[in-house]
Amino acid sequence: MQGERFVGYLPENIHWGEDSRHIYFSWNPDQDTLRHLFKVSIKEQQPTLVSLKEQKVMPSLGGVYNQDRSLKLYEKQGDIFLQDLKKGSIQQITHTIAREYNPVFSGDEQKIIYTQQSNLFAWDIQSGSTRQLTHFKKGKKSSQKMPEAYKQWLQEDQLTHFEVLAERKATQKLEEERREQLKAERPREIYIGNKSISDIKLSPKMRFVTYRLTTRAQHENTQVPDFVTESGFVQNISARHKVGAPQDTYEMGIYDIEKDTSFIVDTQQIPGINDKPEFLKEYQQGDSAYDNQYKEAREIIFHGPFYAQNGKAVVIARSLDHKDRWILQLEPESGALKLLDRQHDEAWIGGPGIPSYIFWENNIGWINNEQIWFQSEETAYSHLYLLNVDSGEKRALTAGNYEITELMLSQDKKYFYFLSSKESPFVRHLYRMLVQGGEMQKLTSKEGNYEVQLSPDEKYWALRYSNANTPWELYLMQNKAGAEMQQLTHSTTKAFQEYNWRSPEIISFAARDGEEVPARLYRPEQPNGAGVIFVHGAGYLQNVHQWWSSYYREYMFHNMLTDLGYTVLDIDYRGSSGYGRDWRTAIYRHMSGKDLTDQIDGASYMVDSLGVEEDRLAIYGGSYGGFITIAALFKHPGVFQSGAALRSVTDWAHYNHGYTSNILNTPQEDSLAYIRSSPIYFAEGLQDRLLMLHGMVDDNVQYQDVVRLSQRLIELGKDNWDLAIFPMEPHSFKEASSWTDEYKRIFKLFEETIGEGQKK
Numbered sequence: 001m002q003g004e005r006f007v008g009y010l011p012e013n014i015h016w017g018e019d020s021r022h023i024y025f026s027w028n029p030d031q032d033t034l035r036h037l038f039k040v041s042i043k044e045q046q047p048t049l050v051s052l053k054e055q056k057v058m059p060s061l062g063g064v065y066n067q068d069r070s071l072k073l074y075e076k077q078g079d080i081f082l083q084d085l086k087k088g089s090i091q092q093i094t095h096t097i098a099r100e101y102n103p104v105f106s107g108d109e110q111k112i113i114y115t116q117q118s119n120l121f122a123w124d125i126q127s128g129s130t131r132q133l134t135h136f137k138k139g140k141k142s143s144q145k146m147p148e149a150y151k152q153w154l155q156e157d158q159l160t161h162f163e164v165l166a167e168r169k170a171t172q173k174l175e176e177e178r179r180e181q182l183k184a185e186r187p188r189e190i191y192i193g194n195k196s197i198s199d200i201k202l203s204p205k206m207r208f209v210t211y212r213l214t215t216r217a218q219h220e221n222t223q224v225p226d227f228v229t230e231s232g233f234v235q236n237i238s239a240r241h242k243v244g245a246p247q248d249t250y251e252m253g254i255y256d257i258e259k260d261t262s263f264i265v266d267t268q269q270i271p272g273i274n275d276k277p278e279f280l281k282e283y284q285q286g287d288s289a290y291d292n293q294y295k296e297a298r299e300i301i302f303h304g305p306f307y308a309q310n311g312k313a314v315v316i317a318r319s320l321d322h323k324d325r326w327i328l329q330l331e332p333e334s335g336a337l338k339l340l341d342r343q344h345d346e347a348w349i350g351g352p353g354i355p356s357y358i359f360w361e362n363n364i365g366w367i368n369n370e371q372i373w374f375q376s377e378e379t380a381y382s383h384l385y386l387l388n389v390d391s392g393e394k395r396a397l398t399a400g401n402y403e404i405t406e407l408m409l410s411q412d413k414k415y416f417y418f419l420s421s422k423e424s425p426f427v428r429h430l431y432r433m434l435v436q437g438g439e440m441q442k443l444t445s446k447e448g449n450y451e452v453q454l455s456p457d458e459k460y461w462a463l464r465y466s467n468a469n470t471p472w473e474l475y476l477m478q479n480k481a482g483a484e485m486q487q488l489t490h491s492t493t494k495a496f497q498e499y500n501w502r503s504p505e506i507i508s509f510a511a512r513d514g515e516e517v518p519a520r521l522y523r524p525e526q527p528n529g530a531g532v533i534f535v536h537g538a539g540y541l542q543n544v545h546q547w548w549s550s551y552y553r554e555y556m557f558h559n560m561l562t563d564l565g566y567t568v569l570d571i572d573y574r575g576s577s578g579y580g581r582d583w584r585t586a587i588y589r590h591m592s593g594k595d596l597t598d599q600i601d602g603a604s605y606m607v608d609s610l611g612v613e614e615d616r617l618a619i620y621g622g623s624y625g626g627f628i629t630i631a632a633l634f635k636h637p638g639v640f641q642s643g644a645a646l647r648s649v650t651d652w653a654h655y656n657h658g659y660t661s662n663i664l665n666t667p668q669e670d671s672l673a674y675i676r677s678s679p680i681y682f683a684e685g686l687q688d689r690l691l692m693l694h695g696m697v698d699d700n701v702q703y704q705d706v707v708r709l710s711q712r713l714i715e716l717g718k719d720n721w722d723l724a725i726f727p728m729e730p731h732s733f734k735e736a737s738s739w740t741d742e743y744k745r746i747f748k749l750f751e752e753t754i755g756e757g758q759k760k
Contacts, residue, residue, distance in 0.1 A: 001553060001739035004028075008491040009035060011474040014464055015061035018072065018085055020457040024050070024061055025474060029491060040488050042460060042476055047489060059083050059090060066109050069411065069456065073103040073112060080114050082125075093123050107204025107311070118197045120209060134209055134255060135187040136197050188260050190253075201304075204311050208332035209255040212302065213264075219245035224699045228727045239699040243657045244666040247320060252302040254332055265302070265335045270317060270326055271342065273297045277323050278346050279589060279670055298324075303361045305330050310369045312389060314340065318358045322348035322662045325362065327374060329389050340387055341394065343376050347585035348662040351375075351382040352405040352577075356540070356662050363407050367435055373416075375404060380581040384416065386436070397437040401580065406451075409435070410458060419450060425518065425578050426506055426545045430461070432481075443481050449547035454479065466548035469501040502559055504570065506544060509605035517598050518544045518579075520570040522558045523610070528565030530754040531612030533602055533640075534558065535571070535621030535628045539587070539595075539663075542578035543570055557743055566750070567610050573598035573628075588663060589670065591652065591677040592631035599628060600636050615641060616754040620746055622646035623701055623731070626692075627679065630709075633690050634682040642689035642753035644746040647701050647731055650709040651678045655701065683712045690721040691749050693742050695729030 004010070009028035012035075016023055021042055028035045029047075037050040050058075059081065063074035072083040078099035082091045093112060094100045100121075103114040112123045113133075120133040146152065159166045192213055199212040224237040255262040267273055274293045281290050299320040305313035315337075317326040323345060329338040343349060350356035353363035353375030364374040370390050375382050379396070382403045387394040398404055400422065407418040416435055419428045423442075428449045431440045444450060448467035455462070459479055466472040474489040504520035511517050520543070534554060536543040541550075549555045558568045572578065574586035574594040586594045599619060606612040619629050619640045626648025633643045652660050653667045653674050664673040675681055694706045706723060713721055724745055726738045733739050 001743055002736045003553065003739070005031060005736065006493060007471055007496050007552065008493045010472045010491050011038075011464065011489050014451065014453045014462050014474065016453055016455045016462060017061075018059070018083070018456055020455040020459065023453075023462045023474070023476070023488070025489075027489065027491070029489075040474070045476070045486065045488055064104050066105050071105075071109075073105065075101050075103060080112065080123075082112065102200075104202075106202070106206055107307075107309070111206070113202050113206075115200055118200070120200050120202055122202075122206070132187055133202065133206075133257065134200065134211075135189045136211070137189050137191050138194065139191060140193060141189065141191045187257075188262075190255060190262050195251075199303075203305075203313070203332060204307050204309065207256065207258050209257065210305055210332070211253045211255070213251045213253055215249045215251075217246035217248050219247075222699075222702060222704075224697055224702055226697050237697065237699055239702065240656045242654055243652070243660040243664075244668050245657060247299075247657065249299050249320075250301040252315070254335055256333065263335060265330075265337070267297045267300055267317070269337050270297075270300070270328065271339050272324060272326075272344070273300070273319075275324075277321060277665070279665060279673075282672065283669075301358050304364075305332070306364055306366065306372075308366045308369045312366075312369060314364070314372055314389065316362050316364060318349070320358060321665075322356065322358070325349045325354065327364070327372070327387070340372070340389060340392070341374070341376065341385075343378060345377075345581070345585065347588035349377075350540070350584060350662070351377040351581060352403050353382050353407060357658055365409060367409075367413055373409070373435070375407065377581045382580075384418070395437070397433065398440065403578065403580065408454070417452070417454065419452070421578060428547075430463075441481055443479070443483070444477070444485075445482060446485065447546055449545065468503040468546045468548070471548045471552070499559070501556075502562065503546070504558075506546070509602060509609070511594075511598055511601045513594070515574075517574075517602065518572045519602060520544050521610075522562040522566075522568035522570075524562045524565050524567060526565055527567055527611055528756060529611070529613040530565065530616045530750070530756075531567045531569065531603070531606040531610065531618070532558075532561060532750060532754075533569050533571065533599055533606075533617070533619045535573070535599060535619065535625035536576070537621065537623035537625045539575045539591075539624045539659075540577045540584060542572055542576055544572040544576075545578070553739065553743075557747075561747075561750075564755075566755075567606060567612050569602050569606055569610075571598055571602050589665070589673040589677075591663060592628065592635065592679065593676075596628055596631050596635065599632055600639055603639050618642045618644075618750050618754050620644035620646070622648075624649070626701075630679040630690065630692075631682070633688050634679050634685040637685050637687040640688055642691070642749050644691045644693065644749055646693045646742065647695060647698055648679075648692065648705065649701050650705045651680045653678065654705060654708070680709055680712055683709065683718070684716055686713065686716075686718050686721065688720065689749065689753050691724065691745060692721065693724045693726070693745065695726045695731065695733060695738075697727075697729065698731045700731035 011025045011027050013026045022039045024039045026035045027038045038047045039050050040047040060074040060076045063072045065072050070086050074081055079095055080093040080100045080103045082093055098116050100114045100116045114121055118136055122131045122133055195213040195215050197211050201210050219241045221241050222239045224239050226235045226237055229235050252265040276292045284290055300317045302315050302317050304315035307313050313330040315328050315330050325343045327341040329340055366372055370388050372387050374385055376385055383396050383398045384404050385396050402422045405419045416433045420431050427447045429442050430444045430450055430452055431442055433440050451464035453462040461477045463475040464472045465475050475485040475487050477483045477485045504522050507521050508516040508518050561568055603617050607614050617640045619632050621629050626645035629643040629645040630648055649655050667674050692706050694703055696703045729738050
């Protein structure tokens with residue numbers, strides 16, 4: 001339970017240096033208090049510490065390049081720098097207290113465009129002069145009020161009586177006109193009211209500025225009390241709002257610099273923008289025909305524009321109800337939108353390359369001035385597509401019951417590189433493919449998983465690789481098929497290496513609806529008849545695979561349980577990632593439906609096929625896994641003799657909006673989905689031992705969840721439950737002492753209810 005102190009601090013945040021000869025990464029081989037920045041030469045292959053002095057002057061890792069990659073732009077500590085990669089020189093462009101960010105080259109690469117205080121600026125590379133391109137201002141433009149009628153009459157009457165007054169007024173007018181003619185050219189003020197502005201982008205020819213306006217919703221945030229503080233006083237942490245609360249709304253604006261005009265893009269022109277989701281039919285009143293159209297356009301958020309070299313632009317629009325993603329060609333001068341592709345899902349849009357959170361950008365880019373590439377779940381698995389924006393021709397470059405992830409394009413735009421589960425849902429390999437399609441050429445050979453970074457000269461890969469019982473390490477590999485991987489780091493501790501960690505067996509069992517459910521099986525050499533099911537968290541996450549688990553503490557705990565004779569099953573239930581759209585959305589409008597019955601069917605498999613005794617089963621998990629654990633004990637009493645629920649959601653109406661509204665819509669629109677999904681409605685079903693464990697400063701699944709459920713159990717007269725609180729812990733525990741206390745309690749529960757001790 002010491003985490004990295006026991007396993008070792010694994011290399012993270014891998015980046016290449018611009019020379020393609022050094023790899024930089026975060027590491028802590030000496031178990032210091034903090035991680036450090038290390039670098040390793042591909043020639044010497046010996047990691048060395050990068051001093052703070054060196055870090056202070058070195059360029060930022062990553063950045064934006066010009067077309068021939070001779071120049072690089074980057075931001076460092078709020079200033080903009082230009083690095084000449086051929087000469088090795090660095091020029092600081094800004095040096096201000098205000099933060100400058102998002103530097104890019106102009107289309108002709110003669111200027112550097114950056115944002116400062118929500119406005120765009122252009123720095124001329126040759127002259128060094130700076131020009132402000134936009135002038136966005138909060139509030140409304142003030143207008144001179146006409147005086148009241150009697151005052152207006154008096155003023156005009158005065159001018160007819162007194163020549164001096166009339167002459168002075170005429171002189172003043174001439175002076176104002178002259179000052180206006182002599183005034184330096186400045187961008188027009190664009191007033192945005194009380195909205196906030198972000199995502200400001202300039203077209204390649206520097207004519208059009210696009211921007212996102214956000215109208216902040218008035219919602220009440222939850223408060224998380226922190227009881228153990230340095231001050232000795234209770235401090236309230238302002239956290240998220242709850243699902244169904246009013247949400248921010250978004251608009252895309254376009255400023256035409258040449259015409260000095262601005263306008264908001266009209267979303268009503270998007271096909272299907274008024275479509276209602278089908279679940280609303282269930283709430284239809286009476287016998288009248290269902291109206292499947294809203295009167296007003298659905299709220300959306302735009303991402304982009306993404307520009308081709310010739311100035312063509314595409315944008316992605318995502319509906320805030322999560323049902324649609326549109327890829328549209330944008331005509332910036334008029335704001336006209338042309339539909340290129342629509343991905344609709346009556347559940348919710350998601351999958352690799354198409355994230356379910358509306359703020360995360362989708363994988364998309366230009367191959368040339370006619371073709372874009374993107375990912376889509378059109379065939380129920382996330383695959384790679386090309387689309388000609390002129391002809392509308394779309395074709396899939398990959399197809400099959402597997403997924404494409406971590407997609408990238410070579411600098412010369414000849415090849416795609418990506419990870420894929422083509423060989424098996426339980427492994428990932430790195431592939432290369434020509435941009436116009438063809439054979440997927442596998443580059444890696446070791447089974448497991450990879451995190452990949454291609455060197456700037458595209459000759460080498462920096463790989464983070466792991467398999468089922470070996471943690472992530474840093475490797476170097478030439479960019480060619482079958483190349484040998486050279487290990488650059490050795491991170492695990494001597495204590496970790498002394499144990500022979502298992503590679504769990506990957507099996508499947510039949511669910512009640514006929515689906516084959518994948519699982520990892522820890523099979524003891526000397527079974528004691530007891531079985532434990534582990535339920536991973538996050539819902540959309542894969543834990544049945546052949547690489548180092550993000551649940552590595554649980555993995556080690558399962559090794560210990562197996563040593564003691566327990567049979568352990570770790571299930572990728574419905575809703576898990578890695579198995580395509582249908583598996584992902586099988587929980588739509590009913591969490592604790594198929595995701596739960598997969599656990600119950602897993603329990604039957606353990607009894608029928610693995611020799612586990614029917615009255616010696618337990619279940620446990622954290623977060624989503626804690627929710628499933630509680631639901632199992634409430635909805636299926638008697639299947640498990642006990643359950644340990646960590647940081648558990650007990651009522652989905654109290655969780656956050658971004659995650660929950662994807663799956664259950666909102667409580668006010670789809671109350672039935674919340675009632676059948678939330679354990680608190682089924683608390684009367686508790687018969688078996690329940691142990692709940694929760695951090696009090698959890699700002700994700702908040703402590704209020706188990707407090708409310710505890711009150712419900714008290715009112716129901718239930719006495720076979722316990723609650724362990726951890727006063728200083730957030731959602732993911734930080735202290736080894738808390739982890740240890742938590743799992744000692746879980747192990748004690750298992751020993752008392754299903755272990756050898758329960759027989760005494």
